[in-house]
Amino acid sequence: MNDWLAGPCRVPDQTAADAAAARQATLTKPPGSLGRLEALAVHLAGLQGSARPNAARVRIAVFAADHGVAAEGISAFPQAVTGEMLRNFARGGAAIAVLARELQATLEVVNLGTVNDPGEIPGVRRHVIAASTANFCTGPAMTEAKLEAALAAGVASAADAVATGTDIYVGGEMGIGNTTAAAALACALLGESPVTLTGAGTGLDAAGVARKASVIARALDLHADADTPRERLRRLGGFEIAALAGAFIAAAQRGLPVLVDGFIASVAALAAVALRPDVRPWLIFAHRSQERGHARVLEALGADPLLDLHLRLGEASGAAVAVPLLRMACALHGSMATFAEAGVSEA
Ligand SMILES: Cc1cc2ncn([C@H]3O[C@H](COP(=O)(O)O)[C@@H](O)[C@H]3O)c2cc1C
Ligand SMILES: O=C(O)c1cccnc1
Numbered sequence: 001m002n003d004w005l006a007g008p009c010r011v012p013d014q015t016a017a018d019a020a021a022a023r024q025a026t027l028t029k030p031p032g033s034l035g036r037l038e039a040l041a042v043h044l045a046g047l048q049g050s051a052r053p054n055a056a057r058v059r060i061a062v063f064a065a066d067h068g069v070a071a072e073g074i075s076a077f078p079q080a081v082t083g084e085m086l087r088n089f090a091r092g093g094a095a096i097a098v099l100a101r102e103l104q105a106t107l108e109v110v111n112l113g114t115v116n117d118p119g120e121i122p123g124v125r126r127h128v129i130a131a132s133t134a135n136f137c138t139g140p141a142m143t144e145a146k147l148e149a150a151l152a153a154g155v156a157s158a159a160d161a162v163a164t165g166t167d168i169y170v171g172g173e174m175g176i177g178n179t180t181a182a183a184a185l186a187c188a189l190l191g192e193s194p195v196t197l198t199g200a201g202t203g204l205d206a207a208g209v210a211r212k213a214s215v216i217a218r219a220l221d222l223h224a225d226a227d228t229p230r231e232r233l234r235r236l237g238g239f240e241i242a243a244l245a246g247a248f249i250a251a252a253q254r255g256l257p258v259l260v261d262g263f264i265a266s267v268a269a270l271a272a273v274a275l276r277p278d279v280r281p282w283l284i285f286a287h288r289s290q291e292r293g294h295a296r297v298l299e300a301l302g303a304d305p306l307l308d309l310h311l312r313l314g315e316a317s318g319a320a321v322a323v324p325l326l327r328m329a330c331a332l333h334g335s336m337a338t339f340a341e342a343g344v345s346e347a
Contacts, residue, residue: 002148004155004253007253009276009279009282010253010254011278012282014046016046016048016050016051017042017043017045017046019045019051020052020333023051026340027332027333027339028336028337028342031347037329038329040306040326041329041333044257044326044329044330045333047257047282048167048257052330053333054167055167055326056167057167058103058167059105059106059108059166059169060096060100060103060106060320061108061154061171062096062109062110062172062173062174063112063154063171063239063240064082064085064112064114065082065111065113065129065132065133065150065178065238065243066079066114066175066177067079067132067141067175067176067177067178067238068135068136069137069141069177069215070177071135072137073211074177074201074211074215077176077202078176080116082114082116082174083114083118084118085174086111086118089107089124090109090121094315096172096316096320099320100320103324105170106166108160109125110124110153110243111127112127112150113128113239114131115131115132129149129150129153130239133238136181136219136223137222139222140223140234141181141234141236141237142234142237142239144234146239147233150239150242150243151243152246153239154243154244154245155246155247155249157247157250158250158254159254162255168258168259168323169247169251169257170316170323171248171258172265172314172316172319173241173244173261173265173268174314174315175240176202178238178240179202179264179291180198180212180216181238182263182264182268183199183212183216185232185233185237186267186270186297187220188220189274192293194213194214194216195213197216197296198213198216198292199263199292199293199294200292200312201291209292220236223236232271232274233245233275240264242268244264244265244269244272245268245275248260248268248272248282251282252281252283256282257282258284259284259286259319259323260284260303260319261314261315262289262291262294262314262318263294263314265316266285266301267293269285283301285305285306286307286319286322287322288305289311289312290311306322306325307325
């Protein structure tokens, strides 16, 4: 049933990374002066197995799903917004739709199950598992079959991205209540307390955040016996969080670099790394979200994200905003003149 999960992730190509590092040393600039842009190009070279990496063909996958825990009143917005936003993604009005156009990236929107289901709409792929997860304050969010279906949706997305030619895979999400699910899952995976990882999400006030933390504390009590990463994901996750975890693992197994978005995507990454530690080198962290728990999750992953723009949207928006940095890093790496070519004296 989980044969795909047993497959190892690709090992980054050290020869290509070494060749890229050697090229960086010949370019017309003081060594190291392009800072993290140099490191990014070298890292991508290792991941892509090419001394000349590139970030031209970008796939942005946004997984949408509803959460049973929304019944506990843990979001500033009503649950109907998840389904409504699916139409907005399809019509091109959502933030990620604008950014995808700007990047000339392929935008894939997947409906994994929404209470306010828009039905068949052009531009949205239906992979409906159920109208929502179950409320994890009263039982597991997912059955084993639903978890497997959600993971499989992510695997299919990453496999399709590879099959159609993709340089960078970006994963995003939409689901009212999913900062609660992500915080609960991160607490379980990291052994952290809810107050540390619970944030305002779409805009709760201090009292709302305190209530949200107490909802998460109740769920953690109920599921305290969940003792594997998979079981924690099944009981406390969401369809879109599991899909992202599946996509990240499948991308890493196929040698496709991943750009990770904000809090929710990073918790999916945390779950993916817990399931398969060899995923980690394939994950590039785009930004530090304003959501309270994100810094701790990034720390646990040993991640130093590229940007801190005080974003707190999700949808893959922060990752999309970081794509031009990857493109700049690759362009500098590939197109700058060497000292020899330009006739510039070396140190
Ligand atoms: C209009 C709108 C668009 C969004 N796009 C992403 N999110 C973000 O907010 C939600 C998580 O926050 P919480 O846990 O507080 O509900 C997710 O859908 C996330 O993707 C949105 C939220 C709203 C309201
Ligand atoms: O960082 C995120 O992904 C985020 C934060 C708040 C709300 N939705 C998403």
